[in-house]
Amino acid sequence: MSMWMVDAFFWLVLPIAALEAARIIRLELKQERRTLGAAFAFGGAELVALCLCAATASPLFLAGVTAARVVLYYLREGNLGGRRPLKSALIAAGLLLLAWAGPIESFAQIVHVDIAPVWRHAILGLIGLTCVLTTLPVRIADEPKETLVAPLSLIAFARVILPLGSFEPEFVIVVPVVAAGMSLICALWLLSAGARANQFEPSTLVSEILICERGVILSFVWMGLASGIDLAEVGALFQWWAGALALLALEASLRRRPLPKPMAFFALAMTVSLPGTIGFVAEDLLAQGLLELRPYVAAAFMGVTAINAAALYLALVNIIVDLHAGETPFGSAPREASPSLMMLTTAALALAIGLAPSPFVDLATRAHTAVVHHPTPASHAAHG
Amino acid sequence: MIYWLTNVLASQPPLHVLTLVTLLSPAAGALVLILLSASGVRPSERWVAVVSGVTVSAAAVSSVLLAGFTMLRPDNQFHEVLWTMYSVGTYHLDVSIYVDPLSAMLTALGGCTIPVLARYSGRYLHREPGYLRFFALVGVASTGFFWFVLGGSLEMAFFGWELLGLSSALLVAFFWDRPQPVIASGRVFATYRVADIALLMSMVLLHHYAHDTSWPAVLGIGEEGAVVRIHTVAATVLGLAFLIAAMGKSALFPLTGYVLRAMEGPTTSSALFYGTLSIHCGVYLILRVEPLLENVPVARVAVVVVGLLTAITTAMSARVRADAKGALALASAGQAGLMIAEAGMGWTDFAMCHLLAHGLLRLAQFLRSPSWLEDAQTRRRHLGGGSHRSGAYLEQSLPAPIRDALYAAALSRFGIDAFVDRMFTRPLAALAHLVSRPRPRARQQDGQRIADTPVPLHGARARGDR
Known part of the structure; x- marks a missing residue:
């Protein structure tokens, strides 16, 4: 062996x-x-x-x-x-x-x-x-x-x-439902953090955003992988890639001071799966796959996606308002940092894979085949 | 000779080229400006205006030609799959375009108005710190608009729809050195997100029920002997999902409130999104899927009711608005409501003409709104003085107490925004607060921890609050 x-x-x-x-x-x-x-x-x-x-x-x-x-x-x-x-x-x-x-x-x-x-x-x-x-x-x-x-x-x-x-037999039902619940908790947590942004130091808020967003992304990955539907499983593996790039871009932009707002908004766009970025492909595959056999999980996925995007935007908006109130005199031109190499690299990767996803989707499909398409016990029994 | 020329121009290769120019030219302009911005180079305003103007104008000219040449074709349609983006098993996402009289009309509207706006903005935003950002976002918005209108499937339309939404929210936050525009953009984005998810849901449902999302297939759904047919319940669910998407994008009842907040953006972006293009995207969506609603009375009635409610409430609210842009935004939403109602009643051709005329009129009104008072005085002077009334007001025929009560209610927008907040935003905020407690490491202020109370999600926090 x-x-x-x-x-x-x-x-x-x-x-x-x-x-x-x-x-x-x-x-x-x-x-x-x-x-x-x-x-x-x-x-x-x-x-x-x-x-x-x-x-x-x-x-x-x-x-x-x-x-x-x-x-x-x-x-x-x-x-x-x-x-x-x-x-x-x-x-x-x-x-x-x-x-x-x-x-x-x-x-x-x-x-x-x-x-x-x-x-x-x-x-x-x-x-x-x-x-x-x-x-x-x-x-x-x-x-x-x-x-x-x-x-x-x-x-x-x-x-x-x-x-x-x-x-x-219950695996394909229980795990996606639990994952859907966890994703909802993470998205609501992020919403709460974003809404009460003025009660936290900006660095703490960034940690909250990253940890919650990570939770949402990983919940989607577990949800898709355990769903037992090929399309959703491929989408989940792609979501894992998309999530890594989005989180890296978010971290690199939100932790930088002064805040590079255009890059922060682009990181947000990556996270909310803007078409043209890698996240859109992942979201499309996951949603299409889940709806085939698990419409309720697909509905939860959609709902969490909506809450997550709004929460993330709210948090980002509050960071911008908060930083501006703390650092810059009212009415003066906002200061901005130039984007770092890490931000530009992740943005370029997210765009490149989002616009030409075919080879990467093929790789995810082959990876899915490698981890999922084992002969099942039932087929074993059938073969004797 | 003319027949031969017509055949050549309306054949596939020229249309293919025009399509690519329309779809890619504004994207290329936006990309150049974004790369310049990211690399730290600060080109002069002139160069920014030239890059934006050339790329947007190229798209405009090619879009008008595309619309015109397509109308020369015998079937007035042009459908082409440009390439397959990815495929997994039997599922595949094609990049395709579809031009018919409806999309040709809206494409021509965009083609005529976007260069005008770009030209106007070049002077209007002179010496603004975000000059380059504005034109980059206009490029993104133009790209999104053309992809939305010309997209051959719901996926392609969704691609443009999202680009348009994000660029719109970012342009509302254009003056992001002030808190109010940034907070307003949050509200705009959240509303658009509801619309996005409704459209995504309808896309997935369409795949589920019809196994296809290309417009030619969708347009055949409601017809006898069509390529794809779905049963009434599924069509009703789909129709309502499309309606929710349109409600978000076209500021229909009860989601109208965000357009007032969106007026925090520059006037030119307000004209682009809430006078001309974005506000009509919801109407276009309903017109596009109208064949689907043909045999679905529930969805059709919902469309008409939402449209009429929007028209009535916004017309009243616009009457009592003290600011020109706010009144124009509400009036635009009201007209969009009427167009939706027309589409729901099956008067699609009338709605198309209404859309085209309204887009052009509103563009002019928005662009003149900064000099509204001057224009009014000039007009009054030319008319020989005195007050000038632009139209009849039906509510004037009502008894005074009722009329006053109506105006008073219109001032608070009939409590619709408060109702939406009470029904959706506050419960969500309360649930979020419940899930995420307890919260350590709160900010210290004057030695005291700030009370652990939620900040309303919808509330605008003034600088003095903190």
């Missing part, structure tokens, strides 16, 4: 891993905590760790790399506070249980091995809880230490939860 699965899913994760690495390097340099070499070393280590996570077929190896990422996190942050160690522990526990209960040596074996329902539910619970923890907008202070779109949780979801979930 091969230890590696360098399939289309790996190639789907790779760009996001690179973005995460770039983000770590940028944060380290911005905060002036490290030298250039050390910042690149931490970024490179994150890239390698995520690539190994995406490429490995072994649950034990994945658990090991997950533990190694926690060590890297400790070396970088100097403490083990926050959500990441807890999430890593839950994923590692789920993977160890999978390796022991199966016994499973490769993720490709999951659909072929009859794991006892108790263990199956325990593994689904542990990794599912990680996904919930990743999604809900709790512990706003963690925001700079969190990843953009939780690549490890997605890998665990795709490699473990999806094949294990194919044994549970």
Whole structure:
């Protein structure tokens, strides 16, 4: 049994891993905590760790790399506070249980091995809880230490939860409904934060925006991936890409002072899936797919999309008003920063993929085939 | 010779070229200006006006030619799939265009008015700090408008619809050194978002029910022996979704209130969006899907009722407005309501003519609104003095107490905005507040934490409030 699965899913994760690495390097340099070499070393280590996570077929190896990422996190942050160690522990526990209960040596074996329902539910619970923890907008202070779109949780979801979930008939109903509920909570949370923007420091509000938006995006990803509908599943994987780019653009523009308003509005446009950006393709595929078999989930998706966009705009508007009131004398010309390389890169990528999405949709389709189209237990039985 | 020339001009290759120029030229202009802005280069006003003027005018000329040449074709229609954007399984998104008399008419309206506005704005916004931003956004809005009108499917129309909405909201926030325009743009964006989601929903529903969203297929839905047919309930749901989308875009009852806030933008952008183009997009949408409503009495009645309610309430409110732009915006919404009612009653040709005439008249009125008083005095002088009344007021025939009560109610816009806030905005805000508590790390002010009370989502927060 091969230890590696360098399939289309790996190639789907790779760009996001690179973005995460770039983000770590940028944060380290911005905060002036490290030298250039050390910042690149931490970024490179994150890239390698995520690539190994995406490429490995072994649950034990994945658990090991997950533990190694926690060590890297400790070396970088100097403490083990926050959500990441807890999430890593839950994923590692789920993977160890999978390796022991199966016994499973490769993720490709999951659909072929009859794991006892108790263990199956325990593994689904542990990794599912990680996904919930990743999604809900709790512990706003963690925001700079969190990843953009939780690549490890997605890998665990795709490699473990999806094949294990194919044994549970309720999976395709329960998970999308729970994800829809979580997305609504995140969007409402963002709406509340945006409406009460004048009660928070702008930097806290930006953290709120990013954490809530991350929650909305990840909820959509879980919703689509678990729906059991090919179109929605491809849309969910595309949404993951779109979300990463949008969050990176939001973070890069909203944290900059003076605020580069045009770029902040473009980041907003990316997040609300303006046609011509990558988000539109993802939203279109997800909505089309969900409506085929899950109209109620599709309706929730639409509603959350509307609330999320309005909330995000409201928050952005309040940041602009707030900053202006605090910094610039009334009536004077507003100050603006020029956009950074990170903003321009994400904007260019979002536009390029949004206007010519075909090769990227093909990659997402192949990645979807790699993680979802395992032979199901039912088809196994039929073949004898 | 003329017959041969007509055939050549109305053939596929020239129309293909004209389509590409119409759709891509303003986008190219906007892109150049955005790239200049992003790179930190500050070109002179003259260069900005030239880039914008050339690209927008090229689109305008080609759009008028496209409309004219299409009318020379035997079937007065031109439909072409330009390319397939992506496909997954059996689902695919095609980039296509569709020109028929309806879209040709609105394309010609846009083609005639956008260059005028660009030219006027070049002088009107002289030395404004956001000069380049304005023209970049006009380019985006023009792109959005032409994609919306010429798009061959609902997806392509949605593409333009969203671009138009975002550029409109950003232009409302053009003077973003002041809080009020920025907050007003938030309200505009939120209303547009409701319309966007309704249109997205109708797009998905159309895929679900009809397995196709291209206009030629949709237009055949209501007809006997058409390509695609859907049952009455589905058509009713679709019709209502289209109506909600139109309500948001054309400021129909009860979503009219945002147009008054949208007047915070520069006069030229108000003319572009709320006098000429954007306000008519909802009407165009209803006219476009009118064949779908043919056998759907519930949706048709809803369209007529919404249209008439809009016309009545906005006409009364416009009478009592003290500002010229506000009165014009309400009057535009009222006329859009009448057009919608006409479309609902099946008078599509009449509604088309109404739309065209109204767009041109309102453009002139909006652009003259900064010198409204001067114009009124000039007019009065030429008429030999005295007061001048422009038309009959039906409410004058009512008894004085009723008339006064009506005017008083019109001042508060019949409580429609307050009702919408009470029914939708406040419950949503309360729910959001409930979900997100408790909130640590609140801002400290004078050593005291600010009370954890929600700020109304709709409320304009003055600078002194904080």
